[in-house]
Amino acid sequence: MSDINLTRRGFIRGIATTAAGVSFTLTLASCSMGLGEDDDSTNGIDLLSWVIIQPDNTVVLRVPQTELGQGVSTTIPQMLAEELELDWEQVKVEPYSPAENQARDNVFVWTTTLGSLSAHYLYEPTQQAAAQIRMMLIDVAAQRLGLGPDELTASASHVVNMATGDRIPYADLAEEAAQKTPPEPASIVFKEPSSRSFVGKSVERRDLRELTTGQKDFGIDFELPGMRFVAIKQSPTFGGSLINYDAGSIAGMAGNPEIVKVEGAHVGYNSPVPEGEDPDLWAAPVHMDDAVAVVADSWWQAKSALDRLAIDWDAGDHADFSSATYFETMAELARGDIPTVAETGNVDAAMAEAAQRISSEYRYPFMEPAPLEPMNCSALVEDGEVHLWTNSQFPDDAWRIAYELAGVSPEKAILHLQDAGGGFGRRLQNDFVHQVIQIAMAMPGTPVKLIQSREESLRRSYxxxxxxxxxxxxxxGQGNVTCWSCSVASSMAAEQSYGAVRFPFRPENTRFRYKRDMESPVPFGWMRGVGFTQHLWMNFSFLDELRQASGQDPVSFYRGLLDPDHIPQDLEGRELAVGRAERNRRLLDHAVQNGGWNAPKHRGTGRGIAVSDSDYYAGYDSSTKAAIVDVSFGVDGLLSIDRVYVAIDAGTVINPDIVHGQLEGGIAYALTTALLSEITIENGQVRQSNFHDYPILKMDRMPTVQIDVLESGEAPTSVGEDSIPITIAALINAIADAGGPRIRQLPIGDLRIARS
Structure with a gap:
């Protein structure tokens, strides 16, 4: 019998095209490499690309991820500082260079910021690189002093003679260390967890003061002398194209406005499809339509001129597209004969023999990630070089777009990676990069800064x-679930069947069907929580429908389905399935014991519980999490979300404070998604335009939050996206438990029930 399974290859097809792989061997010879005038490391000694030691013994650590607010500019340096034994007060941080990463055969291992994979994929390579550098520095000091390496240790950015206490700063050893061959990984002895100084500690975020005082700079804040500013507008209809515009309609306006036509293109994290791959098996192609840009002396002048500019658009083939109609098309497809992607047992026979049968349809609308900082990017094309300032989540691809579009060699393209005010998957699609490079090419020698308006960011998103x-x-007849069938129809998307298929609960007879409509005109984009945000709440809500019909309480019902004894002995990969069930069951028990599950409830209140992982394929190292949500309906019948408890086992935690912050932010994002978020389309155009009609959760609606992070010695796993799907799942069941309706379509909205 085969497990319900997606292969690792299938998963990677769904999330990546040109992103770096995760295998690594850090044996590169060290050398000096400066990256530009604004680079802290220009005068330092480069060791394995990750670390630069400067003459004053300051150590610069390179971070191969975009800082989106998730704290990687602190956590990745913590991982490096641990094995390198650094003086934290003398640590600086700078972003990696895509050019260097390519030249050094992917030395930074994983450079695309998505899927909560930073600690997951970078923990081992950062620890290895730091330990290798430490050993190289100690070896130089040992040779210089005529001692054995075991007579020396490293501490606070110095090599220390254990007998005398004499200290040699790393800066005095770095140049010689850079000439050494790094030690083989097998020879490394890592620190014991009990002796760690940084990993597992709530080190203050490096940008905390700037964030809390409003002094932090994001991409939208960047300016250069002589810079011109750009407002842009794509075809308002998906698939539309530019006919013409009337330049005379903005003649004489303030700011010396100029008009640039921007050509459409395939862009982003899922495009183009790699050569030799079947497009139907790969992720969805992402298309940017034609656009018109206005360049002026200030952004507001550019925006004002663009608003006045008379533009004629060809609406294209999708002028009649409606999301309401499309829902019905997808519902009909889901009820029809679509491909089976996973199956165990005999669903049809079990269904025919069932004492009770239940059927339900669930719906999830188009949604937009809506980071607070709108899309922006800056560029300069001059003297055969292209400079790009961006906070893309996919910098390697942004760099490629820059040199390919500008027609320069890769070494003549310099990417300056900036911090972002949120990403949530939206900045994986490099449409803004493609646009700004075209505009910079039309204005050589002039730095240009593109800002998509909030309306443009929302209406022409992914x-x-x-x-x-x-x-x-x-x-x-005993209330046991004997069969489960789920048939999913989705608009154009990457392969996301794992959201439905990789449900941890295992009835004996299961069947999953999945179909993507690759002809949908609405461009696909990743959004925080990915396929699990779409599917986990549906799975748990339908499971709760079965549970209610069985007459059992939720915890007993879930524990029974997670019983490893129910997993067939002849199941392929049974050991993995058993381990997964045990982890989920263990965390469920922890949440019940510690999360207030058995606290008294009153009339008009409800409590929901959910436990799951983000198991994309059998053997994937995912965190396991559980959520309990308390809701109530007040005297006016209006829904109130009162408390959210989330417990997580995410392996080794790098920085507990940052983990708490990520989970708390994820809960707010979950409630926004569940209560408020829906993109509707009429006549081929998005109706929503800004936060007044596509709102985010306000602070006064944020419930009491309790976070419970379990201790673990395992490798780090995901955190950033994990509280979103599980919170929505528990919320939906809490509403039903409180006497509210069974929610089968998001968003919930301002739910009100009649009170007798």
């Missing part, structure tokens, strides 16, 4: 896919 799921389930 959207989580509209999804319809048809569920059918059966119970025997």
């Amino acid at each position: 959207y989580a896919p509209l999804t319809v799921a048809q569920f059918d389930g059966g119970l025997d």
Whole structure:
């Protein structure tokens, strides 16, 4: 019998095209390499690309991820500082260079910021690189002093003679260390967890003061002398094209406005499809339509001129597209004959024999990630070089776009990676990069800064896919789930069947069907929580429908389904399935014991619980998390979300404070997604335009939050996205438990029930 399984290859097809792989061997010879005039490391000694030691013994650490607010500019340096034994007060941080990463055969291992993979994929390579550098420095000091390496230790950016206490700063050893061959990984002896100084500690975020005082600079804040500013507008209809514009309509306006036509293109993290791959098996192609840009002396002048500019658009083939109609198309598809992607047992036979059968349809709308900082990017094309300032989540691709579009060699393209005010997947699509390079090429020698208006960022974005799921389930006479069928139809998207298929609960007879409509005109984009945000709440809500029909309480019902004894002995990969069930069951028990599950409830209140992981494929190292949500309906019948408890086992925690912050932020994002978020399309155009009609959760609606991070000695796993799907799942069941309706379509909105 085969496990319900997606392969690792299938998963990678869904999330990546040209992103770096995760294997690594850090044996590169060290050398000096400066990256530009604004680079802290220009005068330092480069060791394995990750670390630069400067003459004053300051140590610069390179971070191969975009800082989106998730704290990687602190956590990745913590991982490096641990094995390198650094003086934290003398540590500086700078972003990596895509050019260097390519020249050194992917020395930074994982450079695309997505999927909560920074600690997951970079923990081992950062620890290895730091330990190798430490050993190289100690070896130089040992040779210089005529001692054995075991007579020396490293501490606070110095090599220390253990007998005398004499200290040699790293800066005095770095140049010689850079000439050494790094020690083989097998020879490294890592620190014991009990002796760690940085990993597992709540080191203050490096940007905390700037964030809390409003002094932090993001991409939108960047300016250069002589810079011109750009406002841009794509075709308002998906798939539309530019006919013409009337330049005379903005003649004489303030700011010396100039007009640049921007050509459409395939862009982003899922495009183009790699040569030799089947497009139907790969991720969805992402298309940017034609646009018109106005360049002026200030952004507001550019925006004002663009608003006045008379533009004629060809609406294209999708002028009649409607999301309401499309929902019905997807519902019909989900109820039809679509491909089976995973199956165990005999669902049809079990369904025919079931004592009770239940069927339900669930729906998820188009959604937009909506980071607070709108899309922006700056560029300069001059003297055969192109400079790009961006906070893209996919910098390697942004760099490629820059040199390919500008027609320069890769070494003549310099990417300056900036911090972002949120990303949530939206900045994986490099449309803004493609646009700004075209504009900079039209204005050589002039630095230009593109800012998409909030309306443009929302209406011409890349959207989580509209999804319809048809569920059918059966119970025997004792209330046991004997069969489960889920049939999913989705708008154009990357392969995301894992969201439905990799549900940790295992009835004996299961079938999953999945179909993407690759002809949908609405461009696909990743959104925080990815396929699990779409599917986990649906799975848990339908499971709760079966549970209610069985007459059992939720915890007993879930524990029974997670019983490893129910996993067939002949199941392929049974050991992995058993381990997964045990982890989920263990965390469920922890949440019940510590999360207030058994606290008294009153009339009009409800409590929901959910436990799951982000298991993309069998053997994937995912965190396991559980959520409990308390809700109530007040005297006015209006829904109130009162408390959210989240427990997580994420392996080794790098920085507990940052983990808490990520989970708390994820809860707020979950409630925004569940209560408020919906993109609707009429006549091929997005109706929403700004936060007044695509709102985010306000502080006064934020519930009490309790976070419980379990201790673990395992390798780090995901955190940033993990509280979103699990919170929504528990919320939906809490509403039903409180006497509210069974929610089968998001968003919930301002839910009100009649009170007798």
